[in-house]
Amino acid sequence: MTGNALPETRDIPGLDIDSRTGWPDELKVLLEKYPRDSWRSRPSPVAQFWLDKHDWFRHQSSALKSAGDDYREGRSDPMTFVTWLAPRLQDFIAHLHGHHQVEDYHYFPAFRAAEQRLAPGFDALAADHELLHDGISEIVATVNAFIEAARAGNPANDATRHAADRYLASSETMFRRLLRHLGDEEDLIIPVMLDRG
Ligand SMILES: [Fe+2]
Ligand SMILES: [Fe+2]
Numbered sequence: 244m245t246g247n248a249l250p251e252t253r254d255i256p257g258l259d260i261d262s263r264t265g266w267p268d269e270l271k272v273l274l275e276k277y278p279r280d281s282w283r284s285r286p287s288p289v290a291q292f293w294l295d296k297h298d299w300f301r302h303q304s305s306a307l308k309s310a311g312d313d314y315r316e317g318r319s320d321p322m323t324f325v326t327w328l329a330p331r332l333q334d335f336i337a338h339l340h341g342h343h344q345v346e347d348y349h350y351f352p353a354f355r356a357a358e359q360r361l362a363p364g365f366d367a368l369a370a371d372h373e374l375l376h377d378g379i380s381e382i383v384a385t386v387n388a389f390i391e392a393a394r395a396g397n398p399a400n401d402a403t404r405h406a407a408d409r410y411l412a413s414s415e416t417m418f419r420r421l422l423r424h425l426g427d428e429e430d431l432i433i434p435v436m437l438d439r440g
Contacts, residue, residue: 258367260367260371266364266431273434293433297429300338300421300425308418310324310328315411321403340379346372347369351365364427365431367427368428378416382413393407
């Protein structure tokens with residue numbers, strides 16, 4: 244989260260996370276040279292480590308979302324759900340913050356300097372991080388309200404249900420955006436890593 248360009252990067256036309264469906268052609272110049280199906284055959288320990296980390300986020304997002312689905316569909320009660328959820332969500336958020344800090348302060352500046360043609364993509368990814376962190380703040384607020392409601396009253400009462408609904412809505416939005424972000428980030432950065440050896 245460096246630089247003074249962040250405020251305007253939230254509104255890059257066509258590159259914001261909710262309307263993006265991949266990168267425009269001008270940002271795919273290296274992806275065309277190093278297509279996704281060629282990545283595994285090109286040994287790059289740094290790229291592999293980074294892809295594995297992204298896969299961990301995908302796996303954890305899927306587990307958190309599945310647990311939310313189980314609760315919504317009545318397969319778990321509120322206290323069982325929040326007891327399972329709280330430590331896993333805390334761990335997930337801590338890892339995501341740490342990962343984004345490395346990207347914001349090390350990867351993005353280094354790769355932007357190496358490939359200035361891709362600068363708008365790095366602006367978009369930095370803006371994604373800002374939006375994802377806003378989403379995390381909302382998740383923390385909504386899950387805390389949910390835990391408080393579940394502990395304070397009848398776990399099946401309206402306050403608990405409404406608090407749970409707010410948590411589930413905010414987490415689903417954040418997980419959807421995160422999956423978009425992870426894939427687009429890989430498509431932008433892995434080809435730069437492979438090109439630079
Ligand atoms: Fe990222
Ligand atoms: Fe990442």
